[in-house]
Amino acid sequence: MQKGGLSARLREFTGAFSMREPEKMLEYKEAARTGTASTDRREDAMKEKVLVFEAMRCTGCRICEQWCSVHHFGAAGPSLSRITIIRDHVNQIDNGIICHQCVDAPCIASCKFGALSKDGTTGAILVDIEKCTGCRRCIKACPHGAVRMHPEEKYVLICDLCGGDPKCVRHCPEKAVQYLERGKSERPYRSVLVRGLSRRGECDEQ
Amino acid sequence: MNNNDSLRAFFGDVVRVNLTTGAITREELRLDAVRRFIGGRGLGAWYLYNEVGPDVDPLGPDNKLIFMNGPFVGTPLPAGNKVNLAFKSPLSLSYSYSLCGGHWGPELRFTGRTGLIIEGKSDAPVYLWIDDDRIELRPAAGLWGRTVPETEKRLREELGGDELVQIACIGPAGEKLNRMACITAGHYREFGRGGCGAVMGSKNLKAIALRGTGVVRLHDAAGVMELTEALTAGLKIHPKIIDRRNFGTPELLKTINDNGLLCTRNFSETHFEEGYRLEGPRMREDIVVGDASCFACPVACGKRSYVKAADGRPMLLEGPEFETISLLGANCGVSDWESLVEATLVCDENGFDTMNAGGCVSLAMECFEKGILTLEDTGGIELRFGNGAALVAVLRLMARREGIGDILAGGVKHASERFGAPELAMHSKGQVLAAYDPRGCKGMALTYATSPKGAHHMIATTMGPEIAGGTRLSYENKGALQKENQLSMCAVDSLGMCSTLRGGFGMGDQARGFCLVTGIEMDIDGLKLAAERVITLERMYNARLGFSRKDDTLPKRILSEPVPSGPSAGETVDLERMLDEYYGLMGWSLDDGLPTRERLEKLGLADLTAARRK
Numbered sequence: 001m002q003k004g005g006l007s008a009r010l011r012e013f014t015g016a017f018s019m020r021e022p023e024k025m026l027e028y029k030e031a032a033r034t035g036t037a038s039t040d041r042r043e044d045a046m047k048e049k050v051l052v053f054e055a056m057r058c059t060g061c062r063i064c065e066q067w068c069s070v071h072h073f074g075a076a077g078p079s080l081s082r083i084t085i086i087r088d089h090v091n092q093i094d095n096g097i098i099c100h101q102c103v104d105a106p107c108i109a110s111c112k113f114g115a116l117s118k119d120g121t122t123g124a125i126l127v128d129i130e131k132c133t134g135c136r137r138c139i140k141a142c143p144h145g146a147v148r149m150h151p152e153e154k155y156v157l158i159c160d161l162c163g164g165d166p167k168c169v170r171h172c173p174e175k176a177v178q179y180l181e182r183g184k185s186e187r188p189y190r191s192v193l194v195r196g197l198s199r200r201g202e203c204d205e206q
Numbered sequence: 207m208n209n210n211d212s213l214r215a216f217f218g219d220v221v222r223v224n225l226t227t228g229a230i231t232r233e234e235l236r237l238d239a240v241r242r243f244i245g246g247r248g249l250g251a252w253y254l255y256n257e258v259g260p261d262v263d264p265l266g267p268d269n270k271l272i273f274m275n276g277p278f279v280g281t282p283l284p285a286g287n288k289v290n291l292a293f294k295s296p297l298s299l300s301y302s303y304s305l306c307g308g309h310w311g312p313e314l315r316f317t318g319r320t321g322l323i324i325e326g327k328s329d330a331p332v333y334l335w336i337d338d339d340r341i342e343l344r345p346a347a348g349l350w351g352r353t354v355p356e357t358e359k360r361l362r363e364e365l366g367g368d369e370l371v372q373i374a375c376i377g378p379a380g381e382k383l384n385r386m387a388c389i390t391a392g393h394y395r396e397f398g399r400g401g402c403g404a405v406m407g408s409k410n411l412k413a414i415a416l417r418g419t420g421v422v423r424l425h426d427a428a429g430v431m432e433l434t435e436a437l438t439a440g441l442k443i444h445p446k447i448i449d450r451r452n453f454g455t456p457e458l459l460k461t462i463n464d465n466g467l468l469c470t471r472n473f474s475e476t477h478f479e480e481g482y483r484l485e486g487p488r489m490r491e492d493i494v495v496g497d498a499s500c501f502a503c504p505v506a507c508g509k510r511s512y513v514k515a516a517d518g519r520p521m522l523l524e525g526p527e528f529e530t531i532s533l534l535g536a537n538c539g540v541s542d543w544e545s546l547v548e549a550t551l552v553c554d555e556n557g558f559d560t561m562n563a564g565g566c567v568s569l570a571m572e573c574f575e576k577g578i579l580t581l582e583d584t585g586g587i588e589l590r591f592g593n594g595a596a597l598v599a600v601l602r603l604m605a606r607r608e609g610i611g612d613i614l615a616g617g618v619k620h621a622s623e624r625f626g627a628p629e630l631a632m633h634s635k636g637q638v639l640a641a642y643d644p645r646g647c648k649g650m651a652l653t654y655a656t657s658p659k660g661a662h663h664m665i666a667t668t669m670g671p672e673i674a675g676g677t678r679l680s681y682e683n684k685g686a687l688q689k690e691n692q693l694s695m696c697a698v699d700s701l702g703m704c705s706t707l708r709g710g711f712g713m714g715d716q717a718r719g720f721c722l723v724t725g726i727e728m729d730i731d732g733l734k735l736a737a738e739r740v741i742t743l744e745r746m747y748n749a750r751l752g753f754s755r756k757d758d759t760l761p762k763r764i765l766s767e768p769v770p771s772g773p774s775a776g777e778t779v780d781l782e783r784m785l786d787e788y789y790g791l792m793g794w795s796l797d798d799g800l801p802t803r804e805r806l807e808k809l810g811l812a813d814l815t816a817a818r819r820k
Contacts, residue, residue, distance in 0.1 A: 077421030
């Protein structure tokens with residue numbers, strides 16, 4: 001946000017809410033012009049819930065991928081899923097690639113076509129598939145690798161939080177994906193990390 | 207779309223790769239065969255019956271590797287991940303199939319196909335790269351000779367470092383035609399028993415790498431998700447499944463050992479006094495650091511273990527599983543995790559079956575203790591029961607096919623004949639018995655003896671109901687129990703789901719799931735009928751090779767040497783009596799144990815009657 005300056009911010013807020021709440025969009029446009037929007041928006045962002053993934057809990061079943069693809073496309077296939085689990089066989093760790101719902105979303109800032117915006121209610125990134133050209137700038141901009149190309153169409157897939165009820169969270173048998181307020185999002189990760197480290201530490205000392 | 211079009215869209219095609227000519231063709235899956243044999247194991251048996259004749263040399267170019275997915279594979283239904291491989295076995299010299307969990311089968315489905323058939327033989331080592339519909343054979347000179355993890359690493363780098371590419375490969379064991387070699391997918395999931403790795407090695411095919419971006423189009427997506435949700439909820443509270451989750455397959459060890467049916471020191475006993483050290487909870491406490499799932503499975507019975515070897519090397523793997531612990535552990539008298547995990551890793555990295563390997567080493571150990579083998583034969587290895595270091599050393603020799611290891615790599619039957627002690631080899635049709643000693647659990651005798659692929663436990667896991675019902679030493683109704691269990695196993699193998707979930711995902715739900723994903727009407731009776739058809743077809747494949755009742759047998763030790771001590775002390779097995787009952791129920795002739803003409807016709811297999819020898 002600091003780098004982009006006012007024009008980048010304006011672009012972001014022009015995009016924001018455009019799909020669902022045009023009136024709110026105008027409100028935010030005005031706020032952005034007078035320089036008050038950034039703060040408001042960031043405060044709102046702290047109340048929003050975000051996806052949290054913990055590799056220590058994940059067993060690599062990929063049930064999340066199945067629910068994601070069937071929920072959005074009615075067919076099962078990991079390449080249509082916005083969440084991806086990658087197994088590192090050497091270190092025996094399953095890690096998840098998820099959208100982190102960044103407060104200042106680099107994907108939105110990187111888009112030259114105004115195709116990305118934030119959902120006013122959930123804070124999820126919305127993709128306007130008419131505007132998206134498949135240029136892949138957002139894929140490179142995402143620090144989490146969470147943006148992917150649709151395998152057959154010329155637009156990108158980004159987590160939409162299933163409108164506030166993420167199916168991956170609801171159906172993860174291990175609670176490896178959780179949906180938590182941004183201000184509390186680090187807690188499970190830290191707890192599990194500490195427990196896990198102590199467990200592996202024991203083995204190392206044997 | 208008419209029904210056939212939507213079925214084709216659901217199943218995708220079958221790819222046929224001829225390694226001799228390099229021809230790669232895509233053909234339609236035979237939907238009439240799907241209606242009769244469902245998929246997976248059933249379709250595999252049907253393709254093999256039609257394409258690999260009785261005179262084919264298992265390690266010659268005419269043998270085929272027929273990978274077939276079941277209709278559940280790649281769908282969200284719990285544990286829909288088992289892909290079946292049908293082939294003629296170089297170990298049992300009979301029909302054989304092997305199922306692999308993990309993520310490779312679903313990936314094959316996502317490349318847009320149900321099946322893959324490999325035939326012929328390449329002049330030079332190659333690997334197969336299936337990137338959706340771009341399919342090619344590529345030189346594998348740089349991979350040949352590499353272990354399984356090395357092969358995966360190098361191949362992945364060659365393919366651009368995509369961690370989501372799923373790779374199945376053989377290790378040095380398969381290349382060296384070790385008759386118990388596996389094909390390994392994702393490091394720790396194997397097409398395990400029967401020596402399919404040697405078949406792949408004989409074809410000069412090192413690996414099959416897959417990348418699929420396709421989807422599985424469900425007939426009734428909402429229905430499938432509803433069923434999935436209900437089944438998952440039930441599995442979470444199912445006591446047996448909870449045990450499986452907590453302790454993996456080793457949860458079985460205590461029950462099997464306490465009831466006196468755990469293979470111990472080459473099946474000379476059925477209770478391992480140090481078995482308590484290998485029980486599931488103990489394993490979890492001592493070495494397990496995490497859980498691992500196959501595709502779409504909410505159970506996660508895979509256990510990630512971390513142990514340091516005697517010389518300080520860290521060892522991290524998925525496993526060891528119950529059968530591995532039993533046959534490499536109890537059956538060799540070994541009970542320390544360091545040796546067991548290292549032994550498992552030697553097998554996994556070189557790509558051969560831990561179960562047959564355990565049976566081979568235990569045979570050599572008994573021969574050594576009896577003086578049939580000397581230090582000279584073993585290359586200086588003090589090959590006694592309980593010597594973990596010796597176990598690992600012999601497995602390394604087997605991997606390299608050096609010294610005594612070369613003989614053992616030919617399989618337990620071959621090795622015992624070379625040692626001049628065929629009565630000490632614990633096998634049926636060349637395949638080592640699984641962990642359950644049938645003297646302590648009579649039904650398993652039928653399972654081992656009548657299995658079309660040699661003594662294999664997953665044909666019918668009757669020990670569960672036998673122990674639970676307190677009937678393990680009785681002969682009553684074991685034929686009926688065998689038949690019922692066999693049908694249920696064959697159904698899940700053909701549908702492509704993991705048998706672990708049978709308890710919470712029963713036949714009624716399976717039939718419903720089949721109907722929801724494919725749109726083909728199905729009920730429990732229909733599933734059972736298809737399963738019986740598959741089992742009969744498998745029987746007829748072997749009949750064509752000359753197998754009959756005379757081959758449905760067990761080692762002399764099981765039939766006539768009473769168990770010396772423990773909960774099953776004094777027990778032997780009266781096999782013939784159980785065979786009579788079982789054959790009767792299956793509609794197989796009591797004389798030669800082969801399906802009668804009437805039963806073949808009743809099952810809609812009338813075209814096979816010609817293969818029935820008079």
